[in-house]
Amino acid sequence: MAVSSSEVKKAISLWREHCRDVQSLTTIVTVAETPSQKRRRIRRLLCNYAEFCEYYFPHFLSLRDKTTGEIVRVIHNAPFHNAAAARIKSSANLKAVFKWPRAHAKSTHINIFIPLWLMFQPQRLINFMVVVGKSEDAAVRLLSDIQAELEYNQRIIDDFGVQKNLGSWLQGEFRTASGVKFLACGRGQSPRGLREREARPDYISIDDLDDDELCRNPKRVEEMTAWVKEALFGALDVGRGRFIMVGNLISKTSVLANIAATRGVHVSEVKAIDKEGNPVWRDKWTREEVQEYRDFVGYRAWEKEMMHNPIIAGSIFRHEWIRFKKVLPLEKYDALVCYTDPSFKSTTANDYKASRLWGKVGNELHLIDCYVRQDTVSGMVRWLYNLYEATRDKVAIRFFMESNFMQDIILDEFTTEGNARGYQLPISADKRKKPDKLQRIEAVSPLWERGFVYYNEALRDTPDMQVGIDQTLSLERGSRAHDDAPDADEGAIYLLQRSTRQQSITPRFARRPSPKNAW
Numbered sequence: 001m002a003v004s005s006s007e008v009k010k011a012i013s014l015w016r017e018h019c020r021d022v023q024s025l026t027t028i029v030t031v032a033e034t035p036s037q038k039r040r041r042i043r044r045l046l047c048n049y050a051e052f053c054e055y056y057f058p059h060f061l062s063l064r065d066k067t068t069g070e071i072v073r074v075i076h077n078a079p080f081h082n083a084a085a086a087r088i089k090s091s092a093n094l095k096a097v098f099k100w101p102r103a104h105a106k107s108t109h110i111n112i113f114i115p116l117w118l119m120f121q122p123q124r125l126i127n128f129m130v131v132v133g134k135s136e137d138a139a140v141r142l143l144s145d146i147q148a149e150l151e152y153n154q155r156i157i158d159d160f161g162v163q164k165n166l167g168s169w170l171q172g173e174f175r176t177a178s179g180v181k182f183l184a185c186g187r188g189q190s191p192r193g194l195r196e197r198e199a200r201p202d203y204i205s206i207d208d209l210d211d212d213e214l215c216r217n218p219k220r221v222e223e224m225t226a227w228v229k230e231a232l233f234g235a236l237d238v239g240r241g242r243f244i245m246v247g248n249l250i251s252k253t254s255v256l257a258n259i260a261a262t263r264g265v266h267v268s269e270v271k272a273i274d275k276e277g278n279p280v281w282r283d284k285w286t287r288e289e290v291q292e293y294r295d296f297v298g299y300r301a302w303e304k305e306m307m308h309n310p311i312i313a314g315s316i317f318r319h320e321w322i323r324f325k326k327v328l329p330l331e332k333y334d335a336l337v338c339y340t341d342p343s344f345k346s347t348t349a350n351d352y353k354a355s356r357l358w359g360k361v362g363n364e365l366h367l368i369d370c371y372v373r374q375d376t377v378s379g380m381v382r383w384l385y386n387l388y389e390a391t392r393d394k395v396a397i398r399f400f401m402e403s404n405f406m407q408d409i410i411l412d413e414f415t416t417e418g419n420a421r422g423y424q425l426p427i428s429a430d431k432r433k434k435p436d437k438l439q440r441i442e443a444v445s446p447l448w449e450r451g452f453v454y455y456n457e458a459l460r461d462t463p464d465m466q467v468g469i470d471q472t473l474s475l476e477r478g479s480r481a482h483d484d485a486p487d488a489d490e491g492a493i494y495l496l497q498r499s500t501r502q503q504s505i506t507p508r509f510a511r512r513p514s515p516k517n518a519w
Contacts, residue, residue, distance in 0.1 A: 027154055042159050046121055049085040050077045053113050056155050060108060078281040080270045081105065085114050087266065088242055089125065095233075096266040097259055098246045101306040104270065104281055106246040110205050112146045118203070119180055120160050126242075128181045129203040132232065134211055136186030140172040142207055143184040150176060188227060202241035204232065215251035225258040249308040272306035277374055295463055299470030303481060315476035316441065317486075321448040322469055324457040327366050330395040333359035335499050336368075338387065339430070339492035340401045341484045342380055342410055353380045354468065354484035357387065357397065358492040365447065365493055367455045372468040372485045377413045381425075385417055388425055400495060403429035430491055438477060440490050447493065 033041070045052045054061055054076065063073040084098055100106045111131055118125035133139035149156060150163040157163065161177070168175040172184040183201075187209055206228065214220055233243055247256045260267045270280060272290065279285040294302045303309040330336065336359045343351040357369040371383045384399065391397055401410075406429045418424035434440060447453050459465045468485035475486060 038159070043122075046117070049089075049113075049117060050082050052117050053077055053081075056116070056153065057113060057149075060105075060113075073283075075283045077109075078104075078283070080268065080280065081109050084109060084268055085117060087268075088114055088244070089118060089121075091242070091266075092125075093240055094242045094244070094266065095262075095264055096242075096244050096268065097256060098244065099249055099256065099260060099267060099269045099308055100246065101248055101270065101272040101308075104272070104284075106248075107142060107145075107207055110244055110246045111142050111207060112149060115146060115203060115205075116149065116156070119176075119178075120156075124178075124180070126180060126203045128183075128199050128201045129205070130183050130185055130201045130235065132185045132187065132204065132206040132209065134187045134209055134214075136172070136184060136189065139184035139186055139207075143172060143182055146182065147171075147174060187224065190231060200237040200241075201235050202237070204236065204241065204243050206232070206245040208247045209245070210247060210250055210254040210256055212250065215254045218253050221253055221255055221258070224255050228255060228259060229262075248305055249310055250304055251310045254310075269308060271308060299467050299482075300474055303474075309480050311474040311476070311479055311481045316438075316445055317448060317472050317475060319473060321445075321453075322473075323451065323454050324460055325366075325454045326458070327359070327368050327454075327456045328361060330359070330368070330391060330397075333361050333366070333395070335360050335496050336395055336397045337492040337495045337499075338384070338397050338399050339488045339495070340380070340384065340399070340405075340427075341488040341491070342377060342401070342405050343484055352467070352471070352482045352484040353377070354488040355380060355384055355387075356468070356485065356488040356492055358489070358496060360496040363452055365453050365496065367453075367468075367489070369456065370459065370464045370468055370485070372464045372471070377410055378417070381413045381417045384427070385421060385425055389421075398495070399425060399427040400430045400491060401427055402434075402491065403431045430495070432494075437483065437487060438475070440494075441475060441483070441486050444490050444493050 045055055061075045061077075063075065080100070087096070088094060098106060098110060115126055115129055131139050131143045133142055147169075151169075163176045163178070165175050165177045173182070175181045181199075209224070209228070214224065228245075233239065236243060245256060245259050249256060249260075251257070259265060272285075273279055277290075278287060279290050294306075297305070300311050303311055336357065338355060338357040340353075340355040342353045352372055352374055355371040356367060359366045359368050369387065371380065373379065388397070388399070414425055414427065455465065455469070468489075471482050471485045472489070474481040475483060
């Protein structure tokens with residue numbers, strides 16, 4: 001795709017502004033430092049990756065007010081950043097995949113901080129770096145960031161000397177004054193025979209190679225995987241050097257997935273939040289910011305971009321099957337069931353818990369109210385008690401939970417809440433012997449397809465409703481996606497169908513025939 005002249009001018013303007021920022025934000029604080037003190041300081045920084053980053057790249061590791069330029073928050077490396085640097089430094093011949101979420105500084109560390117840390121070691125550990133992007137332009141942009149640091153970072157220049165080489169300082173390909181070469185390469189370009197005199201690349205970084213279009217074509221994915229393993233890896237000196245791929249798992253059919261599954265490849269997988277729901281990079285994100293981001297992008301995008309759980313929509317349910325309507329007053333329904341799936345890891349707030357109130361009227365099934373949240377058991381229990389109190393004077397709702405979940409730890413929460421309120425919630429165990437979960441959900445999916453299922457229009461835009469719909473649309477075999485909401489839906493619909501079927505059978509009574517009239 002051709003790039004317009006206005007886009008080129010804008011890119012150049014942004015580049016120059018970035019370079020000015022690098023130059024101004026790395027101004028050296030005047031300190032009385034003897035030559036020996038300076039050498040000791042540099043030696044200490046080269047031994048400690050976290051301190052190296054904090055000293056030389058303050059412009060990356062701080063959040064500033066856009067108006068005043070004042071530092072709002074200082075950001076420190078996360079433990080996984082430092083662990084990656086240690087692994088890369090200690091492994092001269094490394095094949096690795098760093099599978100990190102979006103906005104977790106994959107490119108910053110792998111393409112800027114770590115290469116410069118290796119380059120300035122007392123015994124230089126990098127001589128020829130190749131940056132590979134999904135296009136040559138993308139690779140050039142990635143390489144321009146490290147080029148800006150080498151040319152304009154005042155702290156680097158003061159400690160390690162002028163790096164710009166006037167004789168070899170082109171966009172996309174340059175060599176420093178000390179002789180380290182850098183080259184940009186696009187996806188699929190032939191890197192065979194790459195040399196700088198006798199030297200071959202010894203640090204190859206492949207950055208976000210996959211995209212949605214590529215991953216939709218398994219044949220292209222296999223071809224690109226072969227290119228990475230053969231042509232690109234072959235650019236190293238018979239495998240000697242650091243061969244690194246970074247990205248997030250946007251598809252199970254992807255180059256990143258294939259390389260990560262290759263024998264001998266070190267894989268670093270980092271998810272945006274831990275098992276307790278806390279951000280793994282706590283300096284960068286607060287728990288509240290994580291929740292706001294997740295609410296905005298939706299369940300599938302969050303799982304794909306932040307949790308390495310790509311989900312293919314539409315394999316069981318389709319978006320056009322999701323129908324909304326205004327629900328009836330509760331007393332108009334033939335039967336009402338609230339079914340709860342508290343998830344197996346019920347003591348943590350990281351797993352989804354689902355409670356779904358369904359009503360049946362004639363042939364139609366209406367989702368009247370819902371709770372689908374990453375919450376504690378006590379939060380779920382409070383919602384159920386609140387629902388019961390809001391409806392008990394109007395209608396009789398039957399409350400159910402799968403018998404496998406009726407464990408002491410969950411029942412204790414119900415008892416505690418009941419003691420506080422002065423009564424116990426009448427919740428029953430669903431004791432049926434269930435077949436495979438996905439088979440059960442697939443068995444009721446024709447009800448959606450045939451137009452018998454409706455969702456409460458008044459709750460269309462609520463997070464509970466949207467997460468439940470996302471979970472439903474995300475169902476597929478082999479997926480690690482959460483399925484608490486559709487599982488609870490199946491339980492409620494099964495019980496509603498069974499109860500109304502039994503009610504519809506009117507018993508017939510007749511006089512028993514006399515034995516005398518029998519043949």
